[in-house]
Amino acid sequence: MNYDPQSLLGQATPRVDGVAKVTGAARYAADEVVANPAYAYLVTSAIARGRIAGFRLEQAMAVPGVLDILTHENVGDALKQSPPGPDGKPSTTTLESERIWHDGQIIAVVVADTFEAAREAAHKVEVDYAEERPAGTFGDEGTQTEPAEAPFGPNPEVGDAAGAFAAAPVKVEARYATPTQHHNPLELFSTTCAWEGSKLTVYEPTQFMHGTKARMASQLGLDIQDVRAVSRYVGGAFGSKGVNGRAAWVAIAARRVGRPVKLVATRADGFTTNSYRAETLQHVRLSAERDGRLTSFFHEGWELSSRPSPYCVAGTEQTARMYACPNILTRVNVVHADRNTPGYMRAPAETPYMFALESAMDELSYALGMDPIELRRVNDTQIDPVSGRPFSSRSLMPCFDAAAVRFGWQRRDPQPGSMRDGEWLVGYGCATACYPVFTGPAGARLTLMPDGRAQVAMAGHELGTGAYTAVAITAARLLGIDVDDVTVSMGDSDLPPVIVAGGSSNAASTALATAKVCEEARRRLAAAAVTAADGPLRGLDPDALVLVEGRLRHDGGAEEPIRDALVRVGGRLEVYAEHVPDGLPRGAVAALGDGQLLFQHNGNRSDVTAFAFGAQLVEVRVHRRTREIRVPRVVSAFAAGTIINPMAARSQFMGGAIWGLASALHEATELDHGAARYVNKNLADYMIPVNADVPSVDIIILPEKDERVNALGIKGIGEVGIVGMNAAVANAVFHATGKRLRELPIRAERLL
Amino acid sequence: MSGTLNRREVLSGSVLGVAAAGLGGAALGAAGPDAVAATPAAAAQGSPARAEIVLRVNGRDRLLAIDPRTTLLDALREHMALTGSKKGCDHGQCGACTVHVDGRRVLSCLTLAVAVQGKAVTTIEGLSAGDRLHPMQQAFIAHDAFQCGYCTPGQIMSAVACVHEGHAGSPAEIREYMSGNLCRCAAYPNIVAAIEDARNQMERS
Ligand code: FES
Ligand code: FES
Numbered sequence: 018m019n020y021d022p023q024s025l026l027g028q029a030t031p032r033v034d035g036v037a038k039v040t041g042a043a044r045y046a047a048d049e050v051v052a053n054p055a056y057a058y059l060v061t062s063a064i065a066r067g068r069i070a071g072f073r074l075e076q077a078m079a080v081p082g083v084l085d086i087l088t089h090e091n092v093g094d095a096l097k098q099s100p101p102g103p104d105g106k107p108s109t110t111t112l113e114s115e116r117i118w119h120d121g122q123i124i125a126v127v128v129a130d131t132f133e134a135a136r137e138a139a140h141k142v143e144v145d146y147a148e149e150r151p152a153g154t155f156g157d158e159g160t161q162t163e164p165a166e167a168p169f170g171p172n173p174e175v176g177d178a179a180g181a182f183a184a185a186p187v188k189v190e191a192r193y194a195t196p197t198q199h200h201n202p203l204e205l206f207s208t209t210c211a212w213e214g215s216k217l218t219v220y221e222p223t224q225f226m227h228g229t230k231a232r233m234a235s236q237l238g239l240d241i242q243d244v245r246a247v248s249r250y251v252g253g254a255f256g257s258k259g260v261n262g263r264a265a266w267v268a269i270a271a272r273r274v275g276r277p278v279k280l281v282a283t284r285a286d287g288f289t290t291n292s293y294r295a296e297t298l299q300h301v302r303l304s305a306e307r308d309g310r311l312t313s314f315f316h317e318g319w320e321l322s323s324r325p326s327p328y329c330v331a332g333t334e335q336t337a338r339m340y341a342c343p344n345i346l347t348r349v350n351v352v353h354a355d356r357n358t359p360g361y362m363r364a365p366a367e368t369p370y371m372f373a374l375e376s377a378m379d380e381l382s383y384a385l386g387m388d389p390i391e392l393r394r395v396n397d398t399q400i401d402p403v404s405g406r407p408f409s410s411r412s413l414m415p416c417f418d419a420a421a422v423r424f425g426w427q428r429r430d431p432q433p434g435s436m437r438d439g440e441w442l443v444g445y446g447c448a449t450a451c452y453p454v455f456t457g458p459a460g461a462r463l464t465l466m467p468d469g470r471a472q473v474a475m476a477g478h479e480l481g482t483g484a485y486t487a488v489a490i491t492a493a494r495l496l497g498i499d500v501d502d503v504t505v506s507m508g509d510s511d512l513p514p515v516i517v518a519g520g521s522s523n524a525a526s527t528a529l530a531t532a533k534v535c536e537e538a539r540r541r542l543a544a545a546a547v548t549a550a551d552g553p554l555r556g557l558d559p560d561a562l563v564l565v566e567g568r569l570r571h572d573g574g575a576e577e578p579i580r581d582a583l584v585r586v587g588g589r590l591e592v593y594a595e596h597v598p599d600g601l602p603r604g605a606v607a608a609l610g611d612g613q614l615l616f617q618h619n620g621n622r623s624d625v626t627a628f629a630f631g632a633q634l635v636e637v638r639v640h641r642r643t644r645e646i647r648v649p650r651v652v653s654a655f656a657a658g659t660i661i662n663p664m665a666a667r668s669q670f671m672g673g674a675i676w677g678l679a680s681a682l683h684e685a686t687e688l689d690h691g692a693a694r695y696v697n698k699n700l701a702d703y704m705i706p707v708n709a710d711v712p713s714v715d716i717i718i719l720p721e722k723d724e725r726v727n728a729l730g731i732k733g734i735g736e737v738g739i740v741g742m743n744a745a746v747a748n749a750v751f752h753a754t755g756k757r758l759r760e761l762p763i764r765a766e767r768l769l
Numbered sequence: 770m771s772g773t774l775n776r777r778e779v780l781s782g783s784v785l786g787v788a789a790a791g792l793g794g795a796a797l798g799a800a801g802p803d804a805v806a807a808t809p810a811a812a813a814q815g816s817p818a819r820a821e822i823v824l825r826v827n828g829r830d831r832l833l834a835i836d837p838r839t840t841l842l843d844a845l846r847e848h849m850a851l852t853g854s855k856k857g858c859d860h861g862q863c864g865a866c867t868v869h870v871d872g873r874r875v876l877s878c879l880t881l882a883v884a885v886q887g888k889a890v891t892t893i894e895g896l897s898a899g900d901r902l903h904p905m906q907q908a909f910i911a912h913d914a915f916q917c918g919y920c921t922p923g924q925i926m927s928a929v930a931c932v933h934e935g936h937a938g939s940p941a942e943i944r945e946y947m948s949g950n951l952c953r954c955a956a957y958p959n960i961v962a963a964i965e966d967a968r969n970q971m972e973r974s
Contacts, residue, residue, distance in 0.1 A: 031910050031911065031913070032910070032913065034918070035909075035910035036902070036906075036910065037918075038915055038918030038921050039893075039902065039906035039907075039909050039910055039915075039918075039921055039922075039925060040853070040893060040894065040896075040897060040902070040906065041851075041852070041853020041854070041892065041893035041894050041922045042853070042894075043918055044852070045852075045855070045919060047846075047852075047856070048846075048852035050850055050852075081816055081817045081818065082816060082817035129817075130816065130817055131817050131836050131839075132839075132843055132847065133817065133836040133838040133839060133843075134817045134836065201953060202917070202919070202953055203855070203857045203863060203865055203917070203919045203920050203951060203952070203953045203954075204855070204857070204917070204919045205856060205857065205858075205859075250917070250918065250919075251917060252855070252917045252918070252919025253916075253917040253919055253953050253954055254917075255953075281856060283859065284857075284858045284859070284860065284862075479917075480917055481915075481916030481917030481918065481919075481954050482916070483916070664913050665913065665916075667913075668913045668916055668954075668956060668959060669916065671955065671956075671958060671959075672916060672954045672955040672956065675955035675957065676955060679955075699858065699860060699862060700857070700858050700860075700862040700863050700951060701860075701862045705951060705953060706955065706957070707948040707949075707951060707957075708943075708944045708945075708947045708948045708950070708952075708957045708960065708961065709944040709945050709948040710948075711944070711955070711957040711958060713958075714958055
């Protein structure tokens with residue numbers, strides 16, 4: 018492809034789905050209208066470990082309007098396969114048996130004529146349990162710990178970390194802890210299933226249309242062609258909207274009652290019937306020469322999971338690659354307890370693990386008497402220290418420099434506790450943000466209409482990332498037409514498969530497929546134009562023709578309107594193309610259609626290591642007497658390759674930074690240890706930020722041209738924004754108070 | 770499309786009829802023989818109890834037969850196919866369900882439908898005049914004041930009321946009076962900017 022993405026993309030564009038979203042017309046899964054639906058309501062376990070001894074359903078069945086109650090005693094073998102965990106490996110079950118794996122597990126599904134009747138009856142289901150004593154988290158009696166492998170490759174290890182640490186002149190060693198967190202997208206988890214004969218339509222918010230389709234087929238024993246998944250708009254996902262334990266039961270219930278069934282799970286049920294960010298414990302050792310150059314890095318993590326699931330995020334894969342260091346040792350362990358299975362949550366690996374590394378780097382900066390930004394500069398590298406491969410591009414220090422100027426970092430007095438403003442202790446803190454690049458296969462269908470307008474169709478996902486808009490922008494630029502003249506269809510598994518919208522891969526994957534299909538259209542129009550019997554482009558080199566300003570134009574100046582060019586191919590042109598990242602099999606898009614996940618990532622590419630980077634700087638104020646914590650200012654700078662739409666990108670970086678701030682200061686799912694039960698399963702007690710909590714958030718997007726990461730130079734932006742904030746805040750709190758907090762969230766009581 | 774109907778067909782299933790404008794609660798008998806009887810006998814036979822009510826939504830009166838426990842939010846979403854108002858918690862903790870009742874912002878998940886008979890309900894679908902967006906809607910687009918858009922109908926209804934209440938005087942005041950509307954995508958700074966912008970336009974007109 019003979020174009021420069023940076024000159025094509027990068028113009029701020031209001032969202033093409035903006036009107037739909039501000040008028041209420043955007044249809045989220047639970048907004049889909051089905052004929053004569055029955056309503057489902059979940060019954061969940063009141064114990065965390067044991068089994069169901071029996072149900073007493075009489076009172077529930079007597080509620081007027083109740084149609085059916087599904088329990089393990091009456092569903093037979095309707096479920097052909099249990100849904101796997103987020104890693105595709107075994108997970109907890111629901112109605113498959115009497116087994117209880119965790120508190121809040123789905124144990125029955127009530128179906129009734131109305132939502133109100135279903136809810137009443139669900140509360141009248143009586144359950145007899147044979148309860149066993151549960152283990153809820155680290156330190157509870159009965160947990161089991163096992164060493165694990167990192168998901169994308171062997172645990173990073175280079176040189177002799179223990180020997181180098183022993184011999185180093187400057188060293189720090191510390192243990193860190195991060196809490197359980199829940200995604201809490203504002204949209205509740207929902208599933209609506211409608212059968213038409215043997216064909217099933219499932220309306221469910223999902224980050225992977227074809228994954229949902231394939232999963233429903235395998236769980237229900239259906240021909241995959243008989244399942245259609247629809248999810249036009251997703252009300253936030255952050256990693257939570259994928260495989261789940263409820264969807265198949267809704268389909269089974271719909272078959273049993275002979276009507277479509279709609280389930281909108283309660284907010285509380287969302288905490289236990291979907292995934293979450295597991296709590297971690299981490300141990301770090303860092304050593305350096307007196308000039309600050311790292312000599313060793315050791316990082317070990319312990320991550321909580323359910324009894325059957327080996328799921329872990331192993332952020333050591335990222336921390337090991339952050340800085341030049343000759344001796345690296347990493348380990349990760351999974352600790353099994355009586356809990357639901359965790360899963361991907363925005364920057365799953367980086368958010369907890371970079372907290373430890375970037376806190377330890379700050380601790381090291383004080384041990385060295387060195388500015389923390391300078392410590393990162395001394396150890397900056399263009400070579401991945403684990404693989405020895407170059408970074409595709411790495412603008413970490415330009416990010417720090419841009420952010421430091423905007424922030425006024427030079428005003429920082431290095432001495433902890435030295436900066437004051439009246440009753441407030443003032444601290445400045447910084448940290449590195451990073452997120453690895455994932456790119457997946459995608460198919461796209463393009464139709465050029467006789468009037469020159471374009472339609473792009475792909476089973477993409479709009480989670481709030483601006484997916485429709487990004488594809489419209491890409492197509493418009495490459496076809497030389499206006500964004501308003503492009504219509505994008507997504508969110509339907511009848512459309513060409515697209516990789517899961519996860520791992521910040523959506524922009525690159527969909528834009529690359531869009532570029533491919535636009536190039537194919539250009540090629541066909543050019544071929545017809547140069548071989549035509551007449552016309553201004555006859556006989557010219559087809560590769561020298563470009564689509565621009567509604568025309569097919571030769572670089573020598575000859576041109577014709579795209580409408581005229583279209584006449585030659587029948588007035589209307591429909592093309593299909595697939596983008597498959599290097600290193601993945603040619604049939605990768607078809608494999609997606611079968612629900613397989615195939616990514617190009619740092620673990621399987623052999624040319625470069627690819628990350629987006631950022632620098633996050635915060636000012637913290639801690640009240641001298643009350644220890645109240647305020648964060649009046651956040652400045653974050655990011656370099657993430659080509660930015661398709663700076664308007665939506667800024668919003669996403671900003672949202673990420675606010676997520677990170679909330680992670681540092683507010684968010685934790687609290688556990689009742691004896692019962693292994695979450696106690697704050699609602700939006701009033703699980704602290705997500707409200708408008709009044711949010712300070713000034715200054716986002717800087719650095720131009721970065723990356724010719725190695727992929728053909729469009731796109732790295733992905735959805736997750737990097739959260740990553741540095743935990744440590745930046747903790748480091749600023751140390752700078753303000755002299756008190757090092759190694760456990761999140763940082764709350765006033767921990768500063769007393 | 771398998772198993773789906775358009776809104777009109779569904780409306781005819783759960784809404785008994787659209788009463789003439791101006792029909793009050795006292796005129797319920799006008800529904801006449803078409804109305805589903807909410808008799809105890811019917812309940813004993815397995816149908817949930819139903820209450821017949823008239824709701825005036827976006828300037829139109831609608832006659833519904835619903836379970837008396839039905840919230841205004843569920844009445845809108847499940848019985849009138851007005852799905853613009855969103856359910857984010859069903860407990861008054863998120864603001865996604867915000868609508869106007871007689872011009873004041875109300876959490877429709879905490880309001881029983883039967884309790885707003887005789888009052889004027891406005892939802893996000895009724896905010897704009899035809900195809901022309903309300904200045905608040907326009908400002909939300911211009912300032913990119915949303916990402917996923919799920920909180921947006923509630924934010925906009927709340928924001929319009931916030932301006933009318935006179936609580937949009939400064940960014941700090943807007944932040945305070947908009948703090949009942951959660952945005953998990955954290956579009957907050959853009960929401961504040963949009964409200965300031967729309968406030969100026971609303972005050973001019
Ligand atoms: S749904 Fe009404 S406040 Fe959350
Ligand atoms: S835009 Fe997603 S919750 Fe506000």
